[in-house]
Amino acid sequence: MGSSSLMGESVLEEKIRDMEANEERLEVYDVDVLDYQSILISLNNCNAVFCCLDNPEGYDEEKEVDLEVRGAINVVEACARTESIEKIVFSSSLTAAIWRDNIGTQKDVDEKCWSDLDFCLKKKLWHALAKTQSEKAAWALAMDRMVNMVSVNPGLIVGPSVAQHNPRPTMSYLKGAAQMYENGVLAYVDVEFVADVHIRAFEDTSACGRYFCFNQIVNTEEEALKLVQTLSPLIPMPPRHEKEMQGSEVYEERLRNKKLNKLVEAGFAC
Template sequence: MAPASSHPSAKTVCVMDASGRLGSALVERLLQLGYTVHASLFNHGAAGDTVVVDAANGSALETGKRLKVFRSDPLDYHSIVDALKGCSGLFYNFEAPNYDEFIVEMEVRTAHNVLEACAQTDTMERVVFTSSITAVVWKEDRKSADGFDERDWSDPNFCRKFKLWHALAKTLSEKTAWALAMDRDVDMVSINAGLLTGPGVSASTPYLKGTPEMYEDGVLVTVDIEFLVDAHVCVYESASAFGRYLCFNHAICRPEDAVKFSQMLNPSAPCPPPGDDLRVIQQRIHNKKLNKAMLECRSGMYVEE
């Protein structure tokens, strides 16, 4: 299967799920780049009914004609197939408002349905599967590891033991997707995103569980939405893209950065006084593979070390 060209005016792609921050941002960027977009919205209960794809109300008539909105049930294979019809690419992500054992099972089943549907879509050329840093860093012996990169996986048993449901869901769903992609010959790349910060993120956001330990381990990394979107487009359009990519543009290793991060999550909390025991943490996670890929893309200007 050939990856998408860098001149996508004739290309149709699907964004699934298009209802969250990443999904809606991807829809907007892809429309700007000239793609025709199938925006597939998952219904996560009440939250799903309040979702608005901003690009659907764009003032440009041409943009409106290139956007089609679908309502898809994550567990309904046929509704997923309908959204993918005629698409040459899929940008897939799944984020629930809350995570527990039930959501873990649901996310794994959804990943299976989506990859199976991609395999049955004759026009499909590449899948960009959004996973998470939480599918990389959680395991029993993590403190003794030299560092973390695309080769590392979180341990499902460790995640279950400490009820790290978001990490478990991302680990199992990504592994399920990779197994199906290889078995069905689907050209897939994955983006293991750092912790997305910005509007709507609070201390109760599911993927933030365990951040103090991540900070102590030197693996607390975050990503801006613009950088994350650029990374997705880059690995979709790059003919040489393959495998997994860790995606972040900020590493929180200094005490002052940790304080700012904490204040962002809980603005009403008092700012902790500086202490003599605060120290700089050594960064132990790397995304050199993505930085190299983005240097080769049009959006290489956003690369940070």
Template sequence: MGVAGPEDHQRRRGDLEDLRRIYESTQMLASHRKDNSDDFYGRRVLSNYSSSDTDEETSDELVCVTSGVSLLGLALVNQLLLRGFSVRILVDSPENDDAEDREKVNEMKLKTEAGGGVSKIWTLWGDLRESHSLANAFEGCRGVFHTSSFIDPSGLTGYSKAMVEVEKKVSENVMEACARTSSVRYCVFTSSLLACIWRDGTRAELPPVVDHDCWSDPSLCKNKKLWYALGKLKAEKAAWRIAKERDIKLVTICSALLTPPPHLSTNNSTPTIAYLKGAQEMYDQGLLATVSVRTLAEAHVNVYEAMGENEAHGRYICFDQIIKTQAEAEALAREVCVPITKICQSQEEEAEKASTSTSTKFQLSNKRLFNLTSSRAPSTRCFSLNAFP
């Protein structure tokens, strides 16, 4: 989803080209698996995407993905298709229907051989800021994946203070639409690790482990002008409030910094730059972590399937690497195309800081997600996580 003006057109065009390359590469991966009747996940791989409205009605497992042409959205759609789901992609168009966006999305829907059967994908264009529009999009779906992806060209990091309330409002709309749609039984909500980690590190009473029970301090986020963290925090809090009020089955996934496939550059990526505000402090406290887009997409589908078996509930932290060393910080800076000073200081400055610093080092824990995926049947265990205490 984007909130952007004409000056952002060129960047949106480049983003969609990148997403198209991701789509093509993931379909190449799927084609390598088609020799087996069972795919990598131990399930039948389904193919031949269709846009027939009549076919959609026959689906036993139809789900909707918001912001479905974002980096995460497209990877998630691909994982859902590989597991045999039928998918509606909701593309946000708040003011003007972008013909170029429509053309690119339609290209992603071309029939592709992936082996085995028939899977379906449809694209809807709507406004995430209107709950009525969302309810129409969700009608007939059993599950909703809300993968919010926001752009604000007026903010220096692409995410200004004004976006905090936009993100919260969209979260409320999504949850209200889920509650009003009789077919929807489950919602998987993409939050952020930033909604967990921003606390006063000088407080001695803080537990050393940061896990799913931890919440960021909104006052601290405001004081440090961490608008992206505050937006994710408020959006997730709003989602949980409405879920409890309206009795919605909700799971939230608190994602680390998302990293793309190796061939895709994230230069000028709005979420990346916004996430990395305060990165030096995160790095110093042992809280700067990353997750590959594929790992995160697989985690979403794993959790959704576990919800249907009453095995998943609450919050889950998702990451696959913690940036602990200068070399790892330098590698990350190259990968996401930012200066190393955005992440950490020079080796000499780091050594001097370490000798005088009184800040507390914390441990990130994804143990809850690790335990969930490890306890499930081998056929559904599709990725591994490094668990921390």
């Protein structure tokens, strides 16, 4: 088992190291996703790769986009050269699908959709740009090398202390949150559900392509308040939070995850 990030050590990695000390069969490797050889070494005799390239420092510059794309290419190429690998489950994001000029006019935003790279660059949506470019690069190489890959595209990941332990990635995801909210594409998902979906995506032989992964779409003031409460104190509570929500505008939901529901409920994806 290998664990890595683009820079720094995450809380998850600390927990994995604690597990290594107590689990006889668990081997942990230090992997630099920009070091192709270190990835190859860690994949020896592995049959699954769960690839998550989130940067714990967040996404504030274009150079971080390039690093994530290089990491994605290295991981997929290493998997292609490792005979024991059965499948890659690639963690992307909803931000790789929801950003473009005309999103407010589109009825359905589903797994066929991609964020517009020029739009993301113009608006400096670095998280969306990184996730879109890295996922596209991973898919292109996986298809070229005939590697079995599935991607999971979660909404904003929440759960006990998730945002507090990952403040910069959380805030990077939320850049442009007001526009996401008004266009019905702001969504969040519990971290345990995300983990379960990743496991299902690997174990289900019928799983294929991309899967939008979210528990709740935020399209009312009441739901927006719930999200803020979940993220507190990272995001301060608005002064009106004690007032009862009556007559608030409801924005049209545009996100669709029927494909995920089939995977979770029936076990058939495509």
